[in-house]
Amino acid sequence: MTYEQLLTELVEDNEFLYIMTAENRAHIRQLPQKIGGKFIDVGIAEQTMIGMAAGLALQGNTVITHALASFLTMRSFEFIRTDVGIAELPVCIVGFIPGILSEANGPTHQSLEDIGLMRLIPSMNIFSPMDEEELINGMTHIVNSKNPWYIRYSNQPSKIQHKPFEIGKAEEIGEGNDIVIFSHGFLCNEALEVASQLERNGFSSKVVNMRTLRPFDEEVIIRTILDADVICIIEDHFSTGALFTIISEIIALRGLSATLLPFNLRTWHKSGLLKDVMQYETMTAEYITQKIMASLQ
Amino acid sequence: MIEQEYNNLISVALRVRESIIRMSGNGGCFIGASLSCADIIVYLYAKYLEVSHENINNPNRDFLFLSKGHDVPALYATLAEFRFIEKERLSHHLHINDNIYWHPNTSIPGIEFHSGSLGHLLSVAMGVAYDCLMKKQDNRIVVIMGDGELNEGSVWEGLLVASALKLHNMIIIVDRNKFQANMRTEELIPLEPLENKFVAFGWNVQRIDGHDFFAIGDALKICDEHRGTPHVIIADTIRGKGVPSIEERADRWFCNFTNNDIDSLIQELYGNESKQLDSSIFHVR
Numbered sequence: 001m002t003y004e005q006l007l008t009e010l011v012e013d014n015e016f017l018y019i020m021t022a023e024n025r026a027h028i029r030q031l032p033q034k035i036g037g038k039f040i041d042v043g044i045a046e047q048t049m050i051g052m053a054a055g056l057a058l059q060g061n062t063v064i065t066h067a068l069a070s071f072l073t074m075r076s077f078e079f080i081r082t083d084v085g086i087a088e089l090p091v092c093i094v095g096f097i098p099g100i101l102s103e104a105n106g107p108t109h110q111s112l113e114d115i116g117l118m119r120l121i122p123s124m125n126i127f128s129p130m131d132e133e134e135l136i137n138g139m140t141h142i143v144n145s146k147n148p149w150y151i152r153y154s155n156q157p158s159k160i161q162h163k164p165f166e167i168g169k170a171e172e173i174g175e176g177n178d179i180v181i182f183s184h185g186f187l188c189n190e191a192l193e194v195a196s197q198l199e200r201n202g203f204s205s206k207v208v209n210m211r212t213l214r215p216f217d218e219e220v221i222i223r224t225i226l227d228a229d230v231i232c233i234i235e236d237h238f239s240t241g242a243l244f245t246i247i248s249e250i251i252a253l254r255g256l257s258a259t260l261l262p263f264n265l266r267t268w269h270k271s272g273l274l275k276d277v278m279q280y281e282t283m284t285a286e287y288i289t290q291k292i293m294a295s296l297q
Numbered sequence: 298m299i300e301q302e303y304n305n306l307i308s309v310a311l312r313v314r315e316s317i318i319r320m321s322g323n324g325g326c327f328i329g330a331s332l333s334c335a336d337i338i339v340y341l342y343a344k345y346l347e348v349s350h351e352n353i354n355n356p357n358r359d360f361l362f363l364s365k366g367h368d369v370p371a372l373y374a375t376l377a378e379f380r381f382i383e384k385e386r387l388s389h390h391l392h393i394n395d396n397i398y399w400h401p402n403t404s405i406p407g408i409e410f411h412s413g414s415l416g417h418l419l420s421v422a423m424g425v426a427y428d429c430l431m432k433k434q435d436n437r438i439v440v441i442m443g444d445g446e447l448n449e450g451s452v453w454e455g456l457l458v459a460s461a462l463k464l465h466n467m468i469i470i471v472d473r474n475k476f477q478a479n480m481r482t483e484e485l486i487p488l489e490p491l492e493n494k495f496v497a498f499g500w501n502v503q504r505i506d507g508h509d510f511f512a513i514g515d516a517l518k519i520c521d522e523h524r525g526t527p528h529v530i531i532a533d534t535i536r537g538k539g540v541p542s543i544e545e546r547a548d549r550w551f552c553n554f555t556n557n558d559i560d561s562l563i564q565e566l567y568g569n570e571s572k573q574l575d576s577s578i579f580h581v582r
Contacts (some may be wrong), residue, residue: 018428037431038431040427040462042458043353043457043458045454045455045457045458045463047420047451047454048420048423048451048454048455048458049453050420051417051419051420051421051423051451052420052421052423052424052458053420053424053426054410054420055420055422055423055424055425055426055428056424056425056427056428058409058410058421058424058425059356059424059425059428059429063424078414079417079420079451081408082411082414082418083420084410087403087410087411122389123574129414139562162491253328285374288366290315
């Protein structure tokens with residue numbers, strides 16, 4: 001099933017569901033023909049889309065909105081905060097090409113602060129799926145939750161069989177405890193490669209795919225910190241505001257101590273094709289594995 | 298409209314203005330803009346909107362969205378007149394244990410959505426309007442906006458989209474009091490010719506005297522009869538209307554009057570001579 005097929009089914013099953021876009025139809029191109037007036041394209045008008053979504057939600061509907069993540073979370077930030085956030089309305093804000101998935105578009109299109117911004121809105125929940133299968137598994141739960149959600153869109157083909165989805169529960173992949181690699185979104189694939197390279201070098205490790213960054217799985221984070229020698233955090237986000245911050249806050253609040261190795265971005269990334277960006281910004285499994293092993297010596 | 302109805306509107310509007318003046322002490326309020334839109338809001342609840350304190354959750358009701366939220370004293374006072382809230386509650390203005398504060402919020406029965414940040418409720422109202430049309434309901438969705446609010450880009454974005462979506466069940470009423478904060482609109486960001494701008498964006502435009510109940514009624518009737526495009530009524534008004542000593546004064550935007558001044562203003566409202574006001578003046582620019 002594709003994301004578009006899922007949305008078609010959700011609208012067919014739920015008369016109180018609208019799909020909106022601010023002129024970005026890349027992943028939902030067939031929807032207008034399939035769902036008619038339940039699909040609203042407002043043009044390049046992110047603020048108006050979010051305001052309208054709040055109005056539709058006031059009428060008892062759930063609304064799934066789409067645009068490029070950078071424009072959606074930043075151009076319309078105050079509308080998300082004030083109209084969706086204060087009223088705690090069931091609006092899903094789906095950001096396309098988040099993080100380094102913007103590839104060669106340049107810094108205008110890089111949403112490297114989106115999770116941080118959304119975390120600042122008290123009622124906002126955040127889902128960062130690893131791949132298309134997880135996106136689809138999660139969306140049904142999210143739509144049914146009737147809460148505000150930010151979804152960092154990822155539709156990479158799935159490389160693993162996922163465990164059942166539950167809001168606020170991380171997915172632990174692997175058994176090892178020496179090195180634990182936290183990640184979210186498509187970089188979980190890189191995290192899995194890091195884990196297998198570490199295994200080949202004789203270290204036990206596991207990957208924690210956070211899935212939702214609010215609510216987040218505090219139990220897994222605390223248990224892992226207590227058990228692991230090294231905590232590695234891989235995310236295509238600025239160092240402030242997302243998973244590295246979440247884990248740091250837990251360590252500070254709970255009085256824990258841990259060796260943290262964060263792999264994230266301190267400023268806008270070099271623009272280019274994805275594999276080249278990964279190399280340039282040292283986000284590849286090879287580089288991360290070397291850094292982790294160096295830290296253990 | 299028969300004479301008795303007209304006289305009743307005049308009386309309600311006077312009482313609403315008195316309540317607004319009473320809210321302008323002990324912390325104060327945005328009195329000028331509240332007085333300019335008072336006649337419009339009173340007319341809407343008395344004669345136009347199909348909504349009452351008995352059906353505030355009826356899906357078939359008409360909606361009012363106050364997009365320029367700082368004139369909310371006019372709405373609080375009108376909601377009290379039409380029994381959405383107890384009149385006694387107006388005396389709780391700015392009390393920490395109630396929610397009658399400087400901008401609207403939905404804990405007040407009859408207030409459909411919070412506002413305060415300008416340029417938001419046009420798009421929120423568009424969502425409601427779209428859903429009503431999809432459900433083939435004939436609700437009318439009225440949005441009151443300020444003329445200063447028209448500086449916001451989100452307003453013009455929304456105007457374009459509402460026109461594209463043919464939201465003919467929407468009516469914007471612009472309270473054209475020709476001031477924004479402590480400035481005249483035409484001295485800061487000129488808006489005129491304003492009708493032409495809305496026409497160019499595909500809206501059906503009327504321009505009226507916003508203190509003339511007959512003109513307000515006629516304009517709304519035209520909105521109901523004209524289908525195909527959304528509607529805007531530019532209502533020319535006087536900031537501070539009803540109290541000559543603060544009418545059209547750039548420096549009487551947000552006012553926090555002394556009890557003596559409030560007494561004087563109420564006397565003035567009911568036809569007595571204006572008096573010298575002692576209260577200090579607030580400037581934001």
